[in-house]
Amino acid sequence: MITRGKRRKEALKTMGRTLAEKVWEQHVVRRAEGEPDLLFIDLHLIHEVTSPQAFDGLRLADRKVRRPDLTIATEDHNVPTVLGPISDPVSRAQVETLRKNAAEFGLRLHPMGDAGQGVVHIIGPQFGLTQPGMTIVCGDSHTSTHGAFGGIAFGIGTSEVEHVLATQTLPAYRPKTMAIEVSGALPYGVTAKDLILAIIAKIGTGGGQGYIVEYRGEAIRNLSMEGRMTVCNMSIEAGARAGMIAPDETTFAYLKGRPHAPEGPAWDEAVAYWRTLRTDEDAVFDQVVEIDASTLTPFVTWGTNPGQGAPLAASVPAPEEFADPVERSAAERALEYMGLTAGTPLRDVEVDTVFVGSCTNGRLEDLRAAADILRGRTVKTRTLIVPGSMLVKLEAEREGLDEVFRAAGAEWREAGCSMCLGMNPDTLAPGERSASTSNRNFEGRQGKGGRTHLVSPQVAAATAVTGKLTAPADL
Amino acid sequence: MEAFTTHTGTAVPLRRSNVDTDQIIPAVWLKQVSRTGFEKGLFAAWREDPAFVLNNPVYQGASVLLAGPDFGTGSSREHAVWALQQYGFRVVIAARFGDIFRNNSTKMGLLPVVLDAKVVEELQAAAEADPTAEITVDLVERQVRLGESAWSFEIDDYTRWRLLEGLDDIGLTLRHADDIATYENGRQPWLPTTV
Numbered sequence: 305m306i307t308r309g310k311r312r313k314e315a316l317k318t319m320g321r322t323l324a325e326k327v328w329e330q331h332v333v334r335r336a337e338g339e340p341d342l343l344f345i346d347l348h349l350i351h352e353v354t355s356p357q358a359f360d361g362l363r364l365a366d367r368k369v370r371r372p373d374l375t376i377a378t379e380d381h382n383v384p385t386v387l388g389p390i391s392d393p394v395s396r397a398q399v400e401t402l403r404k405n406a407a408e409f410g411l412r413l414h415p416m417g418d419a420g421q422g423v424v425h426i427i428g429p430q431f432g433l434t435q436p437g438m439t440i441v442c443g444d445s446h447t448s449t450h451g452a453f454g455g456i457a458f459g460i461g462t463s464e465v466e467h468v469l470a471t472q473t474l475p476a477y478r479p480k481t482m483a484i485e486v487s488g489a490l491p492y493g494v495t496a497k498d499l500i501l502a503i504i505a506k507i508g509t510g511g512g513q514g515y516i517v518e519y520r521g522e523a524i525r526n527l528s529m530e531g532r533m534t535v536c537n538m539s540i541e542a543g544a545r546a547g548m549i550a551p552d553e554t555t556f557a558y559l560k561g562r563p564h565a566p567e568g569p570a571w572d573e574a575v576a577y578w579r580t581l582r583t584d585e586d587a588v589f590d591q592v593v594e595i596d597a598s599t600l601t602p603f604v605t606w607g608t609n610p611g612q613g614a615p616l617a618a619s620v621p622a623p624e625e626f627a628d629p630v631e632r633s634a635a636e637r638a639l640e641y642m643g644l645t646a647g648t649p650l651r652d653v654e655v656d657t658v659f660v661g662s663c664t665n666g667r668l669e670d671l672r673a674a675a676d677i678l679r680g681r682t683v684k685t686r687t688l689i690v691p692g693s694m695l696v697k698l699e700a701e702r703e704g705l706d707e708v709f710r711a712a713g714a715e716w717r718e719a720g721c722s723m724c725l726g727m728n729p730d731t732l733a734p735g736e737r738s739a740s741t742s743n744r745n746f747e748g749r750q751g752k753g754g755r756t757h758l759v760s761p762q763v764a765a766a767t768a769v770t771g772k773l774t775a776p777a778d779l
Numbered sequence: 780m781e782a783f784t785t786h787t788g789t790a791v792p793l794r795r796s797n798v799d800t801d802q803i804i805p806a807v808w809l810k811q812v813s814r815t816g817f818e819k820g821l822f823a824a825w826r827e828d829p830a831f832v833l834n835n836p837v838y839q840g841a842s843v844l845l846a847g848p849d850f851g852t853g854s855s856r857e858h859a860v861w862a863l864q865q866y867g868f869r870v871v872i873a874a875r876f877g878d879i880f881r882n883n884s885t886k887m888g889l890l891p892v893v894l895d896a897k898v899v900e901e902l903q904a905a906a907e908a909d910p911t912a913e914i915t916v917d918l919v920e921r922q923v924r925l926g927e928s929a930w931s932f933e934i935d936d937y938t939r940w941r942l943l944e945g946l947d948d949i950g951l952t953l954r955h956a957d958d959i960a961t962y963e964n965g966r967q968p969w970l971p972t973t974v
């Protein structure tokens with residue numbers, strides 16, 4: 305890592321600007337000495353979990369939603385992924401509260417059962433609401449996903465949700481900028497998920513704190529939009545509130561024709577502007593991290609934070625391997641919680657459940673990748689395949705992927721956050737172990753006492769076939 | 780928001796790094812639609828272990844949390860802040876914080892104080908040696924004090940002023956409603972709307 309903070313300040317006047325700086329500057333409503341910038345927010349995504357207290361706040365102060373036309377809501381965290389009503393009364397009350405609030409404040413809502421419903425970070429891009437150069441927020445840390453289109457997108461807490469509802473702005477200091485340069489090409493069978501897990505293992509769960517990360521380089525350029533979203537999604541797992549990728553032809557091709565994408569002359573105008581959204585040649589980042597994609601292999605986590613990962617071909621590390629005492633004691637704790645013994649080959653770790661889904665890997669491309677591996681095979685473990693949205697579900701069914709999954713013995717579910725977090729009926733029992741395409745392997749994240757290994761959709765599917773952590777190449 | 784000027788209280792040492800917000804308050808507790816009652820969910824899984832530090836009666840009534848590095852990583856849930864406050868904490872001291880957690884804390888008047896990892900360990904050791912030792916966190920002077928020792932911490936002037944005055948951000952922003960309207964009028968017409 306190279307830190308260039310000082311040089312940056314001295315050279316600022318003559319230097320070009322980074323993508324993050326360009327997008328930020330474009331959104332400054334007000335700037336005053338000694339105060340954070342007041343930033344305009346182009347799109348506010350809402351879900352049932354982090355919004356009820358914000359709406360209460362509005363009511364108490366007799367405030368309205370300033371821009372219902374820049375706000376969209378969906379139900380995702382609490383929803384069961386089997387048909388039928390929500391049986392848990394507390395979950396149901398939360399979803400009903402969102403419906404009441406959306407009606408009262410005049411907000412567009414995609415409720416359970418609606419064709420537009422889905423995980424909040426899947427539906428924004430799918431509708432074409434997520435576009436280059438925008439500022440996007442949501443009361444959810446994986447809002448960083450939307451940065452894949454070249455905007456600044458970050459998660460906020462409930463106080464800030466209320467602030468955006470009331471003012472369509474947020475006061476914020478501009479984070480520092482970090483470039484993660486990924487050179488070379490990802491080897492065959494190595495995915496965006498493996499790449500981001502390797503990045504997090506390299507820089508650590510705190511490595512990105514205080515930064516907006518721009519992912520750059522050949523391997524990033526070659527990713528599909530789905531892959532780019534997977535990478536940006538997990539920026540927060542490296543501590544970075546936002547991750548972004550400069551828009552290019554791949555971005556424009558993805559957006560063209562989507563319901564909320566510009567049309568006709570407006571499209572041309574938009575594309576002309578979007579083409580300016582790239583870091584200038586002579587711009588300087590506060591920090592640069594370099595990674596060679598061609599050296600990567602399928603990657604899995606062994607611990608209880610996303611930075612505790614290793615190549616699937618490796619073994620469970622011994623705590624003594626960590627020089628830093630803090631990391632060492634974290635590894636000790638993690639191995640105990642995970643029920644793992646140092647030195648065990650990761651390929652020998654047996655799992656009880658496989659989960660393919662979430663805002664990290666619940667898009668059509670992910671489901672196709674899993675289906676390609678499960679086609680003509682049978683799963684050995686409980687396997688949940690959960691599309692990230694109702695539209696993804698429809699598209700997958702059009703291609704017959706649901707048949708592939710069912711024939712293999714996997715469960716094909718309705719759209720939602722599902723087993724990504726223990727808020728809905730899809731959970732691990734205490735001591736159960738999963739291979740999961742989601743983004744967090746925290747203690748209890750998938751249900752109290754549950755043990756999570758984060759993997760790519762390909763590794764998840766191969767693991768379902770053998771019952772042990774497995775790379776597709778090993779089948 | 781409750782104003783924060785200076786606070787003196789006893790402290791709990793939490794010798795764990797990377798305490799994510801899923802540990803501070805597990806997801807099942809997030810189903811509540813009210814703003815109260817979250818203290819019961821604070822560190823819910825860990826509190827089931829009788830040996831967990833918060834269960835040690837000598838730390839009853841402590842209001843300063845001395846946490847390991849990277850406290851409050853992960854999920855954006857502000858419930859983590861509410862749970863800590865409602866349990867009785869006014870200050871969290873750590874070497875590093877998750878960005879969103881730190882932001883949420885300053886919106887609610889829970890003071891996140893960044894001190895060097897060595898100093899945090901020193902404070903943890905002091906709280907272990909004498910659980911009745913009182914720590915003073917002085918936002919006016921930007922200083923943490925214990926006995927004869929004092930350490931300075933950094934916090935930007937604006938956030939400090941907001942906390943000292945107990946000001947609510949929305950009210951402050953609405954003073955600039957004209958600026959917002961002006962900005963709105965200049966936005967590109969092709970930017971999407973949800974309608």
Ligand code: SF4
Pocket residue numbers: 380381423424425444446662663664720721724725742743
């Ligand atoms: S899928 Fe998981 S990470 Fe994504 S929004 Fe839902 S709960 Fe959060």
